[in-house]
Amino acid sequence: MTVSVVVADDQELVRSGFAMILDAQPDLTVVAEAGDGAEAVEAVRLHRPDVLLLDIRMPRMDGIEAARAVCAETTTKVIMLTTFDQDDYVYDALYAGASGFLLKDVRRDDLVHAVRVVAAGDSLLAPAVTRRLIDDTVRRRPVPAPAPVGxxxxxxxxxxxxxxxxxxxxxxxxxxxxxxxxxxxxxxxxxxxxxxxxxxxxxxxxxxxxxxxxxxxxx
The missing domain is CATH 1.10.10.10 (Winged helix-like DNA-binding domain superfamily/Winged helix DNA-binding domain)
Structure with missing residues (x-):
């Protein structure tokens, strides 16, 4: 079974590099690329991919808004691309429905593995990355009162x-x-x-x- 992917990043070299790596795999195929969040949403609506690889910071529509739209309208799984020491929006991305995160300097093998894992229905929670991302994002917010989560x-x-x-x-x-x-x-x-x-x-x-x-x- 082939996993279809849309790659969205406003940096052409990053976008095309990720696309080349994924397309080289026999079980993965990149069906479209997008240079901003609005294009990403339209590409997902058109191609209905299994996975959307989505940069958080993009023009016209940022990755958070795009992820929210994609997760609300489709079954496409979203992996957010982030630069850990710059992005303050990880918590919002979680609420938007993202299934995982990758740092933009991700290794080739980890990128491929992540797409396969998320496509299979699992979340990408690499301990070394996710703990830091969650801690950093929550630390920037006021400490909430314990929520009644059952x-x-x-x-x-x-x-x-x-x-x-x-x-x-x-x-x-x-x-x-x-x-x-x-x-x-x-x-x-x-x-x-x-x-x-x-x-x-x-x-x-x-x-x-x-x-x-x-x-x-x-x-």
């Missing part, structure tokens, strides 16, 4: 799983922390998402912070 519905082990999800840990890392099998972790993760009515692991990160279970800087 934690009472969770068992103690499910709460522990939510905390570890919020820290950006993978299933294997959570299994090691809790001393259980990865299969058990998958069950806990599914229960957390279902009970809290969360779309994916990205929203679980938000819930962990907004519930008060985690604070900026938590490791």
């Amino acid at each position: 934690l009472d519905a969770l068992t103690q082990r499910e709460r522990e799983t939510l905390v570890l999800l919020g820290r950006g840990l993978s299933n294997a890392e959570i299994a090691a922390e809790l001393v259980v099998s990865e299969h058990t972790v998958k069950t806990h993760v599914s229960n957390v998402l279902m009970k809290l009515d969360l779309r994916d692991r990205v929203q679980a990160v938000i819930a962990a912070y907004e519930s008060g279970l985690l604070r900026p800087g938590t490791r």
Whole structure:
């Protein structure tokens, strides 16, 4: 099965470079490129790709607005491209429906892996990147009062799983922390998402912070 991709970035060299890398894979095909957010939305409406690789900062329509439109109208999965030390909008992108993030200096193999992972329906929560992005974005906002996200519905082990999800840990890392099998972790993760009515692991990160279970800087 071939995964279709739209690449959107206002820097032509970056955009074409990503497109060439993805198009070189036998299971990936770039169906369109876009130079701004408005073009990205139109390309998605036209081609209905599996994945949209989307820069956060673009002219006419920024990546946040474009992601919001794409996620509201289609089933296309969105991966945001970001420069960690410049972008303040990661939290907004999470709410817009993005399934993951890549730094713009991402390695070739990691780019390809990310597209495949997100296309398969998973969220891209690389611990080293996501923890820093979430911490930085939440730290820039006033600390909210704990939000009523339905934690009472969770068992103690499910709460522990939510905390570890919020820290950006993978299933294997959570299994090691809790001393259980990865299969058990998958069950806990599914229960957390279902009970809290969360779309994916990205929203679980938000819930962990907004519930008060985690604070900026938590490791």
